[in-house]
Structure formats: C-alpha cells, structure tokens
Amino acid sequence: MSEKGFDAEVLVIGGGPGGSTAAWDLARQGVDVLVLDGAEFPRVKLCAGWITPQILDALELDPEAYPHTISPFSSAVLWVGDTPYRTDYRRPVSYGIIRAEFDHYLLERAREAGARFANETIRTVEAGPEAFEVTTRDGSTYRAPLAIGAGGSKDPIRRQLTTHAPEERMVVTLESETRVGAERIQAHTPYFEVPELFLEPDFNGYAWYFTKGDFLNIGIGRLGDPRIRDAHPRFLEKLRDLGRLTPELEADLTKFRGHPYKIYDSVPNQAHGDRFLLVGDAAGLARHYSGEGIRPAVESARDAAAVARSALERGRFAAKDLEDYPQRLTERYGPQKAPRFDPTRWIPHSWQGRIVEGICRSDRLRRDWVFGRVFLFDPEAAVS
The missing domain is CATH 3.50.50.60 (FAD/NAD(P)-binding domain)
Incomplete structure (x- = not known):
C-alpha cells in the first residue's frame, strides 16, 4: 500500500x-x-x-507488429436501398480487429x-x-x-x-461476431474483407456486414430508437435475399446482443x-x-x-x-452545443432523405462526406 x-x-x-x-x-x-x-x-x-490509422497512431501501434487479427481495408461499400456503391483507396484507410x-x-x-x-x-x-x-x-x-x-x-x-x-439520446445496437472461417465467408459475399454498410431506410442509423479473416461481424445501430428490434429482422431478411446469410450459416452465428451508449x-x-x-x-x-x-x-x-x-x-x-x-x-x-443553423428544423424529412441519398450516390460526395467526414477515411487516398 x-x-x-x-x-x-x-x-x-x-x-x-x-x-x-x-x-x-x-x-x-x-x-x-x-x-x-x-x-x-x-x-x-x-x-x-473497425479502427482507423489515427487510432493506431494514438496507441503508438504499428499494424505490422500487432500479433493478432488485423484486416486492412482499402475499400468500402455503401448500400443505398438495393444499390451498392463502392469506394476504393490506394492504401489501407481502416482495419478490422x-x-x-x-x-x-x-x-x-x-x-x-x-x-x-x-x-x-x-x-x-x-x-x-x-x-x-x-x-x-x-x-x-x-x-x-x-x-x-x-x-x-x-x-x-x-x-x-x-x-x-x-434530452440525451443513446445509440442502440444489436451485434453478433462469429468465427466461421475465411473460405466459408468468401462463399457468401463478393466483398470479402471489404466493409459493407447498409443505410437504414429512414437514415436514422446503419447496419453492417464485416468480414475480418475468419470472423464475420453483423450488426445494426440506430440513434435514440428503441424499435431496433423491429429493424433488426428486416436487415437480416435483406442479408438472406443477398445470399449473405444461409440457414446453415445463420444457425452458427453467436447470439445477437445489444448495448446503448451516448454520442x-x-x-x-x-x-x-x-x-x-x-x-x-x-x-x-x-x-x-x-x-x-x-x-x-x-x-x-x-x-x-x-x-x-x-x-x-x-x-x-x-x-x-x-x-x-x-x-x-x-x-x-468541438463544443457541445446546438448549431446556429440547423437545416433539419425546416427542411421536410422527405427532402432530407433525398439529399442524403444524393450525397451517398455521388462518388465524390460519398468519398469526402460519408467516408471522409463521418468515418474519417483519408479522401486523398481514394482512387480517382
């Protein structure tokens, strides 16, 4: 003592x-x-x-020296409705651990x-x-x-x-991570070790299908919405339609569990x-x-x-x-205060959805705004 x-x-x-x-x-x-x-x-x-190079810098950790699973991601796929949009990079902009x-x-x-x-x-x-x-x-x-x-x-x-x-709002998630084997995962997706993100229809969150070596991570997160258990089955059905999930694979997944946290x-x-x-x-x-x-x-x-x-x-x-x-x-x-100019207060929700869709479908805006500003991928590393 x-x-x-x-x-x-x-x-x-x-x-x-x-x-x-x-x-x-x-x-x-x-x-x-x-x-x-x-x-x-x-x-x-x-x-x-899903970690970025900035995290490794803050940890003073060389990814080449890390002795466990670390899958470099140099592409990402964003699904808008039924259409996938892929952004490629010249070097890893994120890693799966x-x-x-x-x-x-x-x-x-x-x-x-x-x-x-x-x-x-x-x-x-x-x-x-x-x-x-x-x-x-x-x-x-x-x-x-x-x-x-x-x-x-x-x-x-x-x-x-x-x-x-x-008035604080929490993110609510449901997630599952399972070791199922790389070959088995590759048989279910054309985007092996490429993160797939699926925008929620109301844009109040997103779901994901991440493949990391032998591991498969599936999850969904929504902001301030206890109805995630309604959104979750809808997402799984989409994965079944895409062939990402089969009855055999789904039976082997670890149980989906959730947790809330403040943003x-x-x-x-x-x-x-x-x-x-x-x-x-x-x-x-x-x-x-x-x-x-x-x-x-x-x-x-x-x-x-x-x-x-x-x-x-x-x-x-x-x-x-x-x-x-x-x-x-x-x-x-940055300071935690409401912005002076908040367009969501006066732009109808249906118009907001169209704006978000337009941003996500544009190669440049998706690179700069979605992956650059939201997920902190380096836009300069993107393939033109």
Whole structure:
C-alpha cells in the first residue's frame, strides 16, 4: 500500500481500450496504476471492431507488429436501398480487429509497462475529501488520490457521481461476431474483407456486414430508437435475399446482443469531477453519425493520463483543478452545443432523405462526406 494508505496513485475502472491506454500511458511514466475490471481477459466484447490509422497512431501501434487479427481495408461499400456503391483507396484507410484479442493485447501491454490489474466488480464509488474510494462486490475497498472511469456507458462513476440531461439520446445496437472461417465467408459475399454498410431506410442509423479473416461481424445501430428490434429482422431478411446469410450459416452465428451508449452531440455529458476523470463511452464521446467509440476512448485516455500526471505533481484533485481535461476534449471534438443553423428544423424529412441519398450516390460526395467526414477515411487516398 502506498503513501497515506492509498492502494495506488490512480485507480482505473475498466480494462477496455480506454482504461488500458490510460494505464499504459501512466505506468510507463512511473505512475502507480491499478486497473479494476469485473471481467476476466480475454473477454468477448461486442463491437464492429473497425479502427482507423489515427487510432493506431494514438496507441503508438504499428499494424505490422500487432500479433493478432488485423484486416486492412482499402475499400468500402455503401448500400443505398438495393444499390451498392463502392469506394476504393490506394492504401489501407481502416482495419478490422477482434475486440477480444485487441482489448487483451492492450491490457497486457499496460501490465508490461507496470500497471497492476485486479479482477474486481465495482459496487460503489465515492469521491471523498481525502481519497477516491471504491468498494467491490466482495466487500474489498481500494483508495487512490484520483480515479479514471473507463467502464463504458455503465461505468459506476458515470452512474453514481454524474447527472444526465433528460434530452440525451443513446445509440442502440444489436451485434453478433462469429468465427466461421475465411473460405466459408468468401462463399457468401463478393466483398470479402471489404466493409459493407447498409443505410437504414429512414437514415436514422446503419447496419453492417464485416468480414475480418475468419470472423464475420453483423450488426445494426440506430440513434435514440428503441424499435431496433423491429429493424433488426428486416436487415437480416435483406442479408438472406443477398445470399449473405444461409440457414446453415445463420444457425452458427453467436447470439445477437445489444448495448446503448451516448454520442458526442449538443447534449453534454459530465466528463470530470472531484477526484475523477471519465474517458470514452463513460464520458459520452462516441462520434456522431458513425457511432465509433474506440478512437475517442483512446484519445481521451491519453488526455486523461496527461491531466492525471499534472494533478499528481501538484497534489490537487478537485474538479476545478482538473478543468484542463474538459478543455482538451472541447479542443479535440468541438463544443457541445446546438448549431446556429440547423437545416433539419425546416427542411421536410422527405427532402432530407433525398439529399442524403444524393450525397451517398455521388462518388465524390460519398468519398469526402460519408467516408471522409463521418468515418474519417483519408479522401486523398481514394482512387480517382
């Protein structure tokens, strides 16, 4: 036990990409870090597992050196209605990973850097005047000057110590990932290792069919819509019509499971408080429109680690002493406020649909706006 009865200098709640990145960044700077997570790693994590080169840069990770599944994507297909539109690139603009492998690798990297890990499920958290304290399901307690919450939308700090606006909207997803074999997958799709995205008819989300080596990932996500269980069967029927799913293949798929998470929009989430910082989905940082959460988790973790180091040096951990963290998030992702000019307020929904369709069907606009601005593919890498 460290100074003043502390169990660590920083407690990190959650061992996913955000938590393990924060722990790795702090530990390699000599900070005593303890990661707490109720799951045993490697653990299954439902996620499309689609990462961009920017994520690898933030992780300081060379894709050639990564020892697990990492499928380079240099094309993407966007379905608008019954028509597929393909955009090709001269080099990889994204990669497909398996979250069970990816998360375990990042956590082990943090442990090799010096971070400690405890397989504990958190029951309560408290930001007291002398320490941040967590109590586990079995009654154990852990204390530190500062905590980083990286437990996703169900993070105990997010749930117990922050408030949420009633108008906040959540992305709801249903996903399945199954190891079925590359040859078997190739027999069902002409787009092997090319992500296929399917716009929802009302443009309130999208579905996907991702092939990553031996793995097949199928899912659908919608924004603020509990009727996803109505949209899900419709999407599966489309996949059957396209031959992507056969009865034999469908019977082997892992069960579809869902989870909600907050996006970074005009409704802000509390990202810090006395003695704590929240990263990734715990802070509601998933990207608008794409719903991508791994990159914000990793980037915010690096920011949180920098602020945590500064706080430890000063020995001050009140919310006002951690204000640099939300400022960093605003500089990185922009202010969370409604735009002054919102055309969706006065353009009829049917017209909005036509505009979106036109953008998606245009090679240039699809490259620049859909894949460039929403999914952050480098437009300059596109094949003319």
